[in-house]
Every structure is written in C-alpha cells, then in structure tokens.
Amino acid sequence: MERTFIMVKPDGVQRGLVGEIIKRFEQRGFQLLAMEMMYPTRELLEEHYSEHKDKSFFKDIIDFMHSGPVVGMVWYGHSVVKTARKMLGETNPLNSAPGTIRGDFGIVTGRNICHGSDSVESAEREIKLWFPKGVAIYDNKNTRQQWIYEN
Ligand code: IDP
Ligand code: MG
Numbered sequence: 653m654e655r656t657f658i659m660v661k662p663d664g665v666q667r668g669l670v671g672e673i674i675k676r677f678e679q680r681g682f683q684l685l686a687m688e689m690m691y692p693t694r695e696l697l698e699e700h701y702s703e704h705k706d707k708s709f710f711k712d713i714i715d716f717m718h719s720g721p722v723v724g725m726v727w728y729g730h731s732v733v734k735t736a737r738k739m740l741g742e743t744n745p746l747n748s749a750p751g752t753i754r755g756d757f758g759i760v761t762g763r764n765i766c767h768g769s770d771s772v773e774s775a776e777r778e779i780k781l782w783f784p785k786g787v788a789i790y791d792n793k794n795t796r797q798q799w800i801y802e803n
Pocket of ligand 1: 709712761762763764767768770
C-alpha cells in the first residue's frame with residue numbers, strides 16, 4: 653500500500669474541476685487521507701519543483717502555480733502512485749489519451765490541471781512538504797475496502 657500527493661493546480665480550481673478529479677480517484681477505489689485548499693508561497697513551490705530549477709520553464713511554472721489557490725490531497729491504496737500518473741495522462745495534454753484527466757480537460761503543458769507524484773520517494777517527500785503536520789491513515793476495513801481488495 654502506498655500514498656501519493658495529488659494537487660489540483662490553479663487552472664483546475666478556477667475551471668471547477670476539483671470535484672471531477674476527486675470523483676475519479678474515489679470511484680477507482682482509492683482512499684482520501686487528507687485534503688486542503690492552500691495558497692502556497694513561492695518558496696514552497698520552488699521546493700516542490702526543485703528538480704526543474706535549471707529548466708527554461710521554471711519561472712513560468714512557479715508564477716503560474718502562485719497565481720491562485722490549489723487543492724492538495726493525499727490518496728492511499730495499492731499501487732496508487734503509478735496508477736494516479738496513468739489517470740493523469742502525459743505531461744503534455746495533447747499526448748494524453750482521452751479518459752485521462754489531462755486528456756479530457758487540457759490542451760497545453762503549462763495548463764495541465766493536476767499534479768501527481770512520479771514515484772513512491774517523491775510522494776513521501778511531497779507529502780511531508782505539503783502536509784508537515786502529518787497525515788493519518790484511517791482504517792476503513794469492513795466498509796468499502798472489502799469490496800475493492802481481495803483481502
Ligand atoms: P509532470 O507534472 O507530468 O510530472 P514535469 O516534467 O515534472 O511533469 O513538469 C512539472 C510541470 O512543469 C508540468 O506538469 C508542467 O505544468 C510544467 N512544465 C513541464 N514542462 C514544461 C514545458 O516545456 N513548458 C511549460 N511548462 C512545463
Ligand atoms: Mg513531475
């Protein structure tokens with residue numbers, strides 16, 4: 653079982669896609685552990701995207717991510733990190749299959765609606781960064797989990 657960090661970016665929030673994105677993860681069977689609307693500082697965003705600090709688009713992505721509130725979430729489940737990336741689609745929405753979040757709602761890379769951690773290590777780093785007080789895992793066994801997993 654894994655956790656991943658999913659964030660609806662300012663374009664997704666302004667376009668009213670928060671509920672749509674939550675719905676997709678919920679209906680797939682993943683469990684929501686934490687969610688908060690946030691207005692991140694530039695420092696937090698620069699840390700979040702630090703792997704891209706030397707790229708030409710770094711300033712644009714930080715400016716854009718700082719342009720309005722975002723919704724940060726932690727989702728939990730079997731292989732959730734990789735599965736969430738499949739549900740998001742490719743970085744460039746034009747390369748994303750229909751049925752994915754970016755493939756259904758986006759056109760350009762700089763407005764691709766939603767972030768998802770790219771590995772288990774990135775997920776744990778990002779969860780600590782965005783939810784520094786920690787995230788509890790509530791035991792949902794005996795409710796819907798028994799209809800989603802075999803044991
Ligand atoms: P990812 O979000 O699919 O993991 P990354 O390569 O980690 O993609 O890039 C982080 C974010 O930076 C992308 O989601 C996108 O918003 C932005 N970005 C990446 N490449 C470009 C680019 O070439 N032009 C503009 N923005 C970009
Ligand atoms: Mg990435």
